[in-house]
Amino acid sequence: GDTIYRWKPGVGAEVFIRPSTKANGLTFDKEGRLxxxxxxxxxxxxxxxxxxxxxxxxxxxxxxxxxxNDIVVRSDGSIYFTDSPxxxxxxxxxxxxxxxxxxxxxxFRISPDGKxxxxxxxxxxxxxxxxxxxxxxxxxxNDTRLGEIRAYDMRPDGSCGQKRLFHKLAGSEPGIAxxxxxxxxxxxxxxxxxGIHVIAPDGKLLGRIRIPDHCTNMAWGDADWRSLYVTxxxxxxxxxxxxxxxxxx
Numbered sequence: 001g002d003t004i005y006r007w008k009p010g011v012g013a014e015v016f017i018r019p020s021t022k023a024n025g026l027t028f029d030k031e032g033r034l035x036x037x038x039x040x041x042x043x044x045x046x047x048x049x050x051x052x053x054x055x056x057x058x059x060x061x062x063x064x065x066x067x068x069n070d071i072v073v074r075s076d077g078s079i080y081f082t083d084s085p086x087x088x089x090x091x092x093x094x095x096x097x098x099x100x101x102x103x104x105x106x107x108f109r110i111s112p113d114g115k116x117x118x119x120x121x122x123x124x125x126x127x128x129x130x131x132x133x134x135x136x137x138x139x140x141x142n143d144t145r146l147g148e149i150r151a152y153d154m155r156p157d158g159s160c161g162q163k164r165l166f167h168k169l170a171g172s173e174p175g176i177a178x179x180x181x182x183x184x185x186x187x188x189x190x191x192x193x194x195g196i197h198v199i200a201p202d203g204k205l206l207g208r209i210r211i212p213d214h215c216t217n218m219a220w221g222d223a224d225w226r227s228l229y230v231t232x233x234x235x236x237x238x239x240x241x242x243x244x245x246x247x248x249x
Contacts, residue, residue, distance in 0.1 A: 002018065002019045002020055002021075002022050002040075003015055003016075003017065003018040003019070003020055004016045004017040004018070004020045004023050004026065004034075004036070007229075007236065013236075017047070020036070020038075021036075021038040021039065021040045021041035021043075021045075022038070022039040022040035022041075022087070023036045023037065023038060023039065024036075024037040024038075024039040024067075024068065024069050024070065025037040025068070025069060025070030025071040025081070025082075025129075025179075025217065026071070026219075027071050027072055027073055027248060028073070028248050028249055029046070029073050029077065029079070029249060030073070030075075030077055030249040031049075031249075032249070033046050033047060033048060033049065034046065034047040035056070035071055035073065035079060036071070037068035037069055037070055037071045037081050037082075038068060039067050039068065039069070039086065039087045040067070040087055040096060041058075042058065042064055042065055042066065042067055042068070042087065042096075042097075043055050043056075043057060043058035043065070043068065044056045044057040044058075044068050044071065044079065044081055044110065056079065056110050056114055057081070057108060057110055057117050059117075060102065060108065060117055060119060063101040063102055064097070064099075064101045064102075065083050065101075065102065065108070066083045066084060066085045066086075066087070066088060066100060066102060066105060067083070067084060067085065067086050067087030067088060068081045068082070068083055068084075069081070069082040069083065069084040069086065069127065069128050069129075070082050070128060070129050070130055070179065070180075070217070071130075072130055072131060072132060073248075073249065074132065074136055074158070075136060076112055076158070077112035078109055078110060078111055078112050078158055079109070079110040080107060080108070080109050080110075080120070080130060080139065081107070081108055081110075081130075082106075082107050082124075082127035082128055082129070082130050082141065083102075083105060083106060083107070083108055083127065084105055084126050084127050084128060084144070085100060085105050085126065086126070088100050104119070104122040104123075105124055105125065105126060105127055106119055106120070106121040106122040106123065106124050106127055107119070107120050107121035107124070107127055107130060107139075107141055107160070108120065109158055109159070111158075118158075118159065120152075120158070120159050120160040121141060121152060121160050121163075123163075124141065124143050124150075125143055125144075125145040125146055126143055126144040126145040126146075127141055127142075127143060127144075128141075128142050128143065128144045128177055128178050128179075128180075129141070129142045129177065129178055129179045129180030129190060129191070129217070130142070130180060131180045131181055131182045131188065132154075132182065132246075133182060133186055133201075134182065134184055134185075134186055134246055136154065137153065137154055138151050138152065138153055138154060139151070139152045139154055139160055140152075140166060140180060140182070140188060142177040142178075142180055142190055143177060144176050144177050144178065146177075147168065147169045147176070147177055147192075148165060148166075148167065148168045148169065148177070149165075149166045149167045149168075149169070149177065149180070149188065149190060149199070150163050150164065150165060150166060151163065151164050151165075151166040166188075166199075166203050167188070167190075167197075167199050167203045167205070169190065169192040169193065169197060170193070170205075171192060171193025171194050172193060173193040173194035173195075174193065174194075174214050175191060175192050175193040175194055175195065175214055175215060176191065176192065176193075177190060177191065177192055178190075178191040178215065178216050178217060179191050179215070179216060179217030179218050179231075181218055181219070181220060181228070181245060181246070182245070182246055183220075183241070183243040183244060183245045183246065184225075184243060184244050184245065184246055185201075185243045186200075186201040187199065187200055187201065187206065187243060188201075189209075189218060189228065191215040191216065191217070191218070192208075192215075194208055194210065195208050195209050195210045195211040195215060196208065196209040196211060196215060196218065196228075196230065209228070209239060209241075211230055211232065211237055211239075212237075213232035213233060213234065213235055213237075214232055214233045215230055215231070215232055216231045216232060216233065217230075217231050218230045218231070219248075220244070220245030220246065220247065220248070221238075224244055225244035225245045225246075225247055226240055226241055226242070226243070226244050226245070227239070227240055227241075228240075228241055228245070
């Protein structure tokens with residue numbers, strides 16, 4: 001589709017950006033600007049108020065990054081994104097530069113002023129979804145290939161410290177570790193086999209939200225932040241939950 005859609009109640013879905021460099025994860029910064037993990041462009045970019053586009057990250061230490069997958073903004077304005085190798089394996093993008101220049105797949109941090117790019121996680125196989133705990137003391141990162149969620153304790157400088165296995169996804173139904181969000185109580189919502197897995201802060205599975213398609217990502221919405229908007233391979237769904245999600249700025 002290579003398109004970013006915008007959906008409004010009573011209006012429905014409308015094209016917002018096309019082409020979108022096969023945009024993957026999306027979020028908003030504190031100024032309400034859309035930040036995009038550009039899969040095919042191998043960059044993170046931002047849509048300014050006037051509609052222009054600013055590239056925030058494309059190279060690390062002089063080397064082209066892999067293919068940004070998902071993205072989240074911290075309260076201090078720093079931007080974290082996963083950098084998976086996914087687009088490099090996509091034969092449908094043969095016109096693009098598919099060479100991998102970095103010797104790792106991981107998570108990057110863009111400083112609040114946008115001037116510095118740091119690798120904060122370098123030990124993942126296929127990093128995908130990511131989300132902070134409500135107090136931002138822990139960063140969750142899921143790994144599609146390993147089917148697990150890792151937790152990284154955050155350091156004062158914004159880097160990631162000690163890691164631990166938070167949860168291993170289980171199930172034989174279609175679905176993978178992909179998009180991920182956290183509610184205000186600290187429960188983690190992660191796509192996986194059979195739908196969305198809801199995991200308590202202690203890592204125990206609370207249950208699953210069944211979605212009639214292969215889930216790819218999700219976002220909190222509505223005035224009370226109790227609606228979960230879920231994207232799949234061909235549709236978008238809305239489901240109501242008991243606990244409100246952590247709002248986007």
